[in-house]
Amino acid sequence: MDAASGTDVADLLLPTNRSRSAPLWSQVKSALSQLILKGELREHAQLPSEAELCLRFGVSRSVVREALSQLVNERMIYKLQGKGAFVAGRREEQDFVGTTIGFSGELADKSKTVTRRILVQSRAMPSARICKLMNIAENTPMVFLDRVLSVEGHPRFIVRWAMLERLVPGLDSLPMENRSLYDTIGRQYGIKLARAERWIEASTASVEDAELLQVPLGSSLLGIESVASNHLGEKIEYYTALYLTDRSRLHFSVVAPSF
Template sequence: MEARDTPEFADLLLPTNRSKSAPLWSQVKSALSQLILKGELSEHAQLPSEAELCLRFGVSRTVVREALSQLVNERMIYKLQGKGAFVAGRRDEQDFIGTTLSFSGELADKSKTVSHRNLRQEIALPNVRMCKLLGISSDTPVVVLDRLLSVDGHPRFIVRCALPEHFVPGLDKMPMENRSLYDTIGRQYGIRLVRAERWIEATSAGPEEVKLLQVPLGSPLLGIESVGSNDRGEKIEYYTSLYLTDRSRLHFSVVAPNF
């Protein structure tokens, strides 16, 4: 239910105290923060409109906008163009970017339910980028596996993998719906990835991502490119992915190089 439709919520919004030394925007921000932290507002609940907040707090729209801006910066709320402000979901910390763990494997360790929906699974020829990062020729067949990963029923991640077929013969025919790729190649082919190089960039949702991830056009996404190697230095897996970070944040451990 949206916050604006809940009478109890409206009663919690009290006018600001102009005798206090704290700026009015800070008082508004603090009041909304407390409601969010105490659970009075559930994840993704819609906040009242700016006009309603002005009325409830007895302040100007400039004050309300500053308070909301601060809450956005602190990732307590988010805004959708033309729709308003919403309470941000709790963000799980994820370490898969800085390790050879798979996305689904890491979340399974955190008691999350991860599901995989196959979008494409077949043998194809590699593109130029695959050839470069996997160190293969343009006529080397690869098994392509494109999937949509969801966490607790919410679409989170579109990942497009390519593995040289000679490492994983028959993978194109193997049932992979709701199966971990890393677990499968470990059990079936004895492959264990021990090293990965990854590149990350900011991007946004296009028409295909809108449909698959169920987000508005232009929503911010994280683009990830990766190439993984086994203990012999053979490059086994190449993938690109688009990652929706509204419910999570990525964690890195950085170590100073030895001189």
């Protein structure tokens, strides 16, 4: 059943045509693809089980598995261990890695509903890694804010953020569940980030990350580490982010250096 539309997904499926030259798995894949592209199968709707697909299409389980595998490779569906296959959301361009606008700021510009779950909000001393990248002393107070950001109800980012405490006094006690972080530091503290260095690497979901993002253990993630400076060149912000890319892709603009 497609909860969003009330349609029984299985009722939309017809048996394969064995007189056609196309392989059976290709026919199954094509039939499911058309339902997805036409909107008959909504984003994140669950597909029937492999057994039911075999029955509806009149094919073997190996045929169904090959069709589903191809749809996963083309990112039209995704699988959750122990739960089944689901229609993937549309992959959107995300530009935040190449700007200082922030995650929720860019998504808000695209009229997306962003919700935030606070994991950590405190004042503490930086780690050795932060001290090294920001070139600060180990006794420099910072405000830490760890959050899970969801888009349209689906967890997408885990962001572990920190900023020099002297620039954002009291931020550790502000209610941030319903606030954009970058809007808050801009409006309330007058902070504008002028430049950022970012490192990006492939990552996989740990037990904690998988639970927070509601994905299987070991799922592919994109890891981002960032250090940002103000207009004076002072490094004032650090964050790491784990980004679920099954429903979107990152966009960069690269400018050639002047000579």
